[in-house]
Amino acid sequence: MVTQGLISTREDILERAIPLFARLGFHGVSMRDIAAEVEMQAAALYHHFADKEALYLAAMAYAFKDKSVVLTQAIAIPGTPLERLNRFVETLAEGMGRDPDFLALLQRERIDGNETRLKLLAEEVFAEPFDALLTLAKEIAPAHDSHMVAISICALVMYHMETAPMRRFLPGWHTTLDQPKFIAKHAMALLAQLFVDGDQK
Amino acid sequence: MVTQGLISTREDILERAIPLFARLGFHGVSMRDIAAEVEMQAAALYHHFADKEALYLAAMAYAFKDKSVVLTQAIAIPGTPLERLNRFVETLAEGMGRDPDFLALLQRERIDGNETRLKLLAEEVFAEPFDALLTLAKEIAPAHDSHMVAISICALVMYHMETAPMRRFLPGWHTTLDQPKFIAKHAMALLAQLFVDGDQK
DNA sequence: ATGAACTTAACGAACGCTCATTAAACATCG
DNA sequence: CGATGTTTAATGAGCGTTCGTTAAGTTCAT
Numbered sequence: 001m002v003t004q005g006l007i008s009t010r011e012d013i014l015e016r017a018i019p020l021f022a023r024l025g026f027h028g029v030s031m032r033d034i035a036a037e038v039e040m041q042a043a044a045l046y047h048h049f050a051d052k053e054a055l056y057l058a059a060m061a062y063a064f065k066d067k068s069v070v071l072t073q074a075i076a077i078p079g080t081p082l083e084r085l086n087r088f089v090e091t092l093a094e095g096m097g098r099d100p101d102f103l104a105l106l107q108r109e110r111i112d113g114n115e116t117r118l119k120l121l122a123e124e125v126f127a128e129p130f131d132a133l134l135t136l137a138k139e140i141a142p143a144h145d146s147h148m149v150a151i152s153i154c155a156l157v158m159y160h161m162e163t164a165p166m167r168r169f170l171p172g173w174h175t176t177l178d179q180p181k182f183i184a185k186h187a188m189a190l191l192a193q194l195f196v197d198g199d200q201k
Numbered sequence: 202m203v204t205q206g207l208i209s210t211r212e213d214i215l216e217r218a219i220p221l222f223a224r225l226g227f228h229g230v231s232m233r234d235i236a237a238e239v240e241m242q243a244a245a246l247y248h249h250f251a252d253k254e255a256l257y258l259a260a261m262a263y264a265f266k267d268k269s270v271v272l273t274q275a276i277a278i279p280g281t282p283l284e285r286l287n288r289f290v291e292t293l294a295e296g297m298g299r300d301p302d303f304l305a306l307l308q309r310e311r312i313d314g315n316e317t318r319l320k321l322l323a324e325e326v327f328a329e330p331f332d333a334l335l336t337l338a339k340e341i342a343p344a345h346d347s348h349m350v351a352i353s354i355c356a357l358v359m360y361h362m363e364t365a366p367m368r369r370f371l372p373g374w375h376t377t378l379d380q381p382k383f384i385a386k387h388a389m390a391l392l393a394q395l396f397v398d399g400d401q402k
Numbered sequence: 403a404t405g406a407a408c409t410t411a412a413c414g415a416a417c418g419c420t421c422a423t424t425a426a427a428c429a430t431c432g
Numbered sequence: 433c434g435a436t437g438t439t440t441a442a443t444g445a446g447c448g449t450t451c452g453t454t455a456a457g458t459t460c461a462t
Contacts, residue, residue: 009407025313027228031452043454044408052452104312110367111308112226122370130371147373148387151364152357159356160349166311169323170331172348186349194395210441232418244420245442253418 010048013038014062017055022063022101025108026056060117063105064125070095071129081140082192088133089157089191090184096161097180103161140195156187211249214239215263218256223264223302226309227257258318264306265326271296272330282341283393289334290358290392291385297362298381304362341396357388 007015016037020029031052035042049055074091075084096103109121130150137149160167160183167173176182208216217238221230232253236243250256275292276285297304310322331351338350361368361384368374377383 025226025228027226030450032450040407041409042452043410046453047407107308107312110364111305113367118367119370122367126371134373144390145373145378145387147368147371147375147378148361148384150373151361151368152387152391155356155360156353159360160352163311163352166314166319166323167348167352169320170327170348172335172346172351174348177346177348183349186346186353189345190350190353190395194391231416233416241441242443243418244444247419248441 009038011062013045013048013055014059017059018063018105019101021056021059022104022108026052026112031055057117060105060109063102064121067095067102068125068127068129072132075129075132075136081136082195084136085140085153085191086184086188088129088136089153089187090181092154092157093161093180093184093187096158107162153187153191156190157183160186210239212263214246214249214256215260218260219264219306220302222257222260223305223309227253227313232256261306261310261318264303265322268296268303269326269328269330273333276330276333276337282337283396285337286341286354286392287385287389289330289337290354290388291382293355293358294362294381294385294388297359308363354388354392357391358384361387 013034017029017034020033020037031042031045034055035045038045045055049058071088071091075088077084077087079087109117113121133150133153134146137144137146137153141149160177161180164178167177214235218230218235221234221238232243232246235256236246239246246256250259272289272292276289278285278288280288310318314322334351334354335347338345338347338354342350361378362381365379368378
């Protein structure tokens with residue numbers, strides 16, 4: 001059977017492999033694990049992918065595909081700089097909250113990815129929205145280094161999302177603090193104070 | 202022979218296993234890999250540790266040991282809130298820059314650690330300095346949620362350190378932006394503006 | 403009948419781990 | 433002090449299992 005509905009076997013494999021790689025990492029998942037998930041024999045995977053690494057790279061490309069467009073779009077909508085920043089921050093937090101696999105794969109690639117893969121990830125996935133964020137940073141906080149400001153904006157959202165499983169055991173935590181909307185709101189509260197008040201003196 | 206100098210064979214194993222686990226992860230390192238690093242047979246490792254997981258957990262405990270003291274100390278030194286915050290931020294950035302293995306292991310544990318291990322990490326390693334940071338956050342920014350502020354402070358340092366290998370390929374990067382001292386300085390520039398200006402209106 | 407999609411079977415290598423054995427270090431006691 | 437037994441640390445061989453991967457054969461729609 002070539003297609004079921006609209007999705008090819010190849011895509012079916014990728015979609016079922018992504019959660020496995022996200023939760024267990026490259027070395028934590030075997031070809032037989034993936035095959036079992038797709039309900040076929042491990043040997044059949046080699047009909048679609050040259051080897052395990054090729055399957056993994058294809059799964060990455062598939063998981064990261066079209067992830068940047070939403071962010072670029074969010075920041076591109078006209079409005080005051082703070083409105084555009086707010087839309088970016090909300091979209092980032094909301095998107096990460098909706099796709100925990102993407103959040104996990106991103107962290108794994110950051111640690112395990114070699115130079116080639118990191119470069120690909122940076123240039124193919126993040127370059128476009130980051131560029132937009134960079135020019136927004138220049139508008140909004142011209143006194144500081146734009147690259148640092150742009151990363152700091154991402155940090156105020158991403159670090160809360162990434163540390164959520166551990167923060168549960170740190171003092172002062174309660175369930176509200178893990179919600180993407182609350183994280184975005186908190187990040188914007190800090191950023192708004194920061195740039196509106198800060199850069200005018 | 203029981204000891205060579207001051208370090209036992211058991212500690213020698215742990216110290217040599219830590220960089221391996223940091224770079225390749227639990228599943229990426231075999232008992233034979235570790236044994237080769239210590240220049241002994243894999244079977245000998247089982248004389249010191251019950252199994253691979255016990256070795257890994259011991260390596261974690263060893264790598265995380267005494268890491269919190271420096272941070273707690275940095276924030277405890279008397280001074281104005283901003284001075285104490287500055288000392289904390291500088292110590293955090295400097296410490297992470299000096300120990301990339303610790304930085305990598307921390308990220309791996311955040312992704313791979315189960316509930317038990319995350320709780321242990323949070324309570325044994327981070328609870329003490331985080332508590333101090335929490336009361337500092339209350340002093341310095343009483344209008345915001347203390348937990349969120351404390352995490353945000355860490356985020357402004359940690360996220361730059363963690364993303365350093367990938368940021369190299371993002372627009373606006375240059376070598377200076379990876380130095381711990383510069384990262385600490387940038388974080389403080391944002392934080393100082395934030396709290397001094399922000400929370401007084 | 404041809405080629406794509408898949409199965410069954412199996413390969414060699416590597417995995418975590420156990421075993422019997424040994425050499426050295428240590429402790430005990432005549 | 434020296435002989436004795438005990439403990440410790442390490443070796444090398446090898447267990448059973450799983451790994452990634454390959455080869456050959458089967459199914460089936462075109």
